[in-house]
Amino acid sequence: MKPFAYTRAENPQAAIQAVIQPNAKFLAGGTNLIDLMKDNVEQPSRLVDINKLAFTRITENEGGLRLGSLAKNSDTANHRLVRERYPLVSQAILAGASAQLRNAATNGGNLMQRTRCYYFYDVAMPCNKRQPGSGCGALEGFSRIHAIFGASLQCIATHPSDLCVALAALDAVVRVEGPQGARTIPFADFHRLPGDTPQIDTNLRTGELITAIDLPAAAAVFAPNSYYLKVRDRQSYAFALVSVAAALDIRNGTIQQARVALGGVAHKPWRAGGAEQVLNGQRVDQALFQRAADAAMQGATGTEHNRFKIELGKRAIVRALTVAANGRTA
Ligand SMILES: Cc1cc2nc3c(=O)[nH]c(=O)nc-3n(C[C@H](O)[C@H](O)[C@H](O)COP(=O)(O)OP(=O)(O)OC[C@H]3O[C@@H](n4cnc5c(N)ncnc54)[C@H](O)[C@@H]3O)c2cc1C
Numbered sequence: 001m002k003p004f005a006y007t008r009a010e011n012p013q014a015a016i017q018a019v020i021q022p023n024a025k026f027l028a029g030g031t032n033l034i035d036l037m038k039d040n041v042e043q044p045s046r047l048v049d050i051n052k053l054a055f056t057r058i059t060e061n062e063g064g065l066r067l068g069s070l071a072k073n074s075d076t077a078n079h080r081l082v083r084e085r086y087p088l089v090s091q092a093i094l095a096g097a098s099a100q101l102r103n104a105a106t107n108g109g110n111l112m113q114r115t116r117c118y119y120f121y122d123v124a125m126p127c128n129k130r131q132p133g134s135g136c137g138a139l140e141g142f143s144r145i146h147a148i149f150g151a152s153l154q155c156i157a158t159h160p161s162d163l164c165v166a167l168a169a170l171d172a173v174v175r176v177e178g179p180q181g182a183r184t185i186p187f188a189d190f191h192r193l194p195g196d197t198p199q200i201d202t203n204l205r206t207g208e209l210i211t212a213i214d215l216p217a218a219a220a221v222f223a224p225n226s227y228y229l230k231v232r233d234r235q236s237y238a239f240a241l242v243s244v245a246a247a248l249d250i251r252n253g254t255i256q257q258a259r260v261a262l263g264g265v266a267h268k269p270w271r272a273g274g275a276e277q278v279l280n281g282q283r284v285d286q287a288l289f290q291r292a293a294d295a296a297m298q299g300a301t302g303t304e305h306n307r308f309k310i311e312l313g314k315r316a317i318v319r320a321l322t323v324a325a326n327g328r329t330a
């Protein structure tokens with residue numbers, strides 16, 4: 001690991017001032033960043049430790065909930081109000097990593113975690129995300145875990161977070177503070193597609209610190225009928241091949257409003273708007289769920305190694321919608 005300077009920030013302004021120095025990075029739980037540093041994938045010259053900042057709480061906010069960016073993933077998943085009002089968030093977090101990792105990992109860090117593309121971690125291989133202009137090892141290589149939506153000729157990586165798929169489905173809002181002040185970012189606009197600049201994962205500006213994630217009051221309507229389904233190569237300690245966050249607002253057998261988001265399929269959590277359109281206003285029915293799954297997968301393109309995700313995705317969507325429609329699971 002390359003030598004680096006270490007600063008512990010006492011307040012948000014100090015953190016922001018420290019991180020705008022060249023090649024500085026925030027340090028939260030360290031469960032992703034320190035691994036990347038040990039593998040020389042990331043080589044920050046300064047770490048700004050934000051663990052003393054007061055963003056650890058989960059509080060009520062205008063009928064919804066505000067998740068502190070430094071609240072631990074485990075505390076968030078097990079919080080009574082999160083479980084009651086947004087069980088999709090609890091389920092998604094608990095589907096990820098391990099208990100030990102979730103005890104250390106923070107909500108802000110989870111949003112900012114980097115892809116698990118094998119070639120990104122292997123510094124002997126070309127990777128436009130790690131080293132812009134070097135090429136993409138995955139395009140010519142083994143691409144089982146890679147994207148079937150929104151990829152570019154520069155990068156076909158996927159975003160690895162489970163939590164983010166639930167946040168995308170629930171239209172969460174990310175609160176940030178930076179050198180130019182505070183602002184909010186709708187979750188759909190937080191992560192980016194790779195395009196020609198795959199080295200940039202999010203729309204955060206230089207020096208911006210995530211302070212909280214807001215779960216809107218309106219999304220609590222999905223609590224009785226939501227489900228997070230994660231399909232992976234082994235049952236624990238593995239990232240999603242495909243995951244589905246399904247949330248339905250059902251009244252008298254009719255779906256008033258549906259939300260479907262997918263993980264493991266794109267450079268960002270992928271909202272399946274086509275599926276939602278098929279579901280909205282219709283009566284709960286297996287054939288309807290199949291049509292929604294077909295609509296969700298329209299436009300998907302796979303490589304010889306990951307084409308299986310298209311059929312797998314359809315089946316996962318049907319199952320997630322079926323479980324969600326059947327009622328509360330957490
Ligand atoms: C073996 C293993 C298995 C895993 N499995 C899963 C899984 O199945 N599903 C899943 O979703 N995740 C999984 N993870 C990833 C894990 O959830 C993330 O590593 C964790 O959420 C990152 O949080 P952290 O606080 O440790 O972030 P850190 O490692 O401290 O930071 C990660 C990045 O976020 C930035 N950052 C942190 N906080 C802020 C902030 N407040 N504002 C701006 N930038 C910030 C840092 O600068 C850094 O770039 C796994 C990790 C490991 C090691």
Ligand code: SF4
Pocket residue numbers: 115117118119120126127128129130135136137138139154155156157198
């Ligand atoms: S898919 Fe993206 S992260 Fe993976 S090797 Fe290609 S450029 Fe790098």
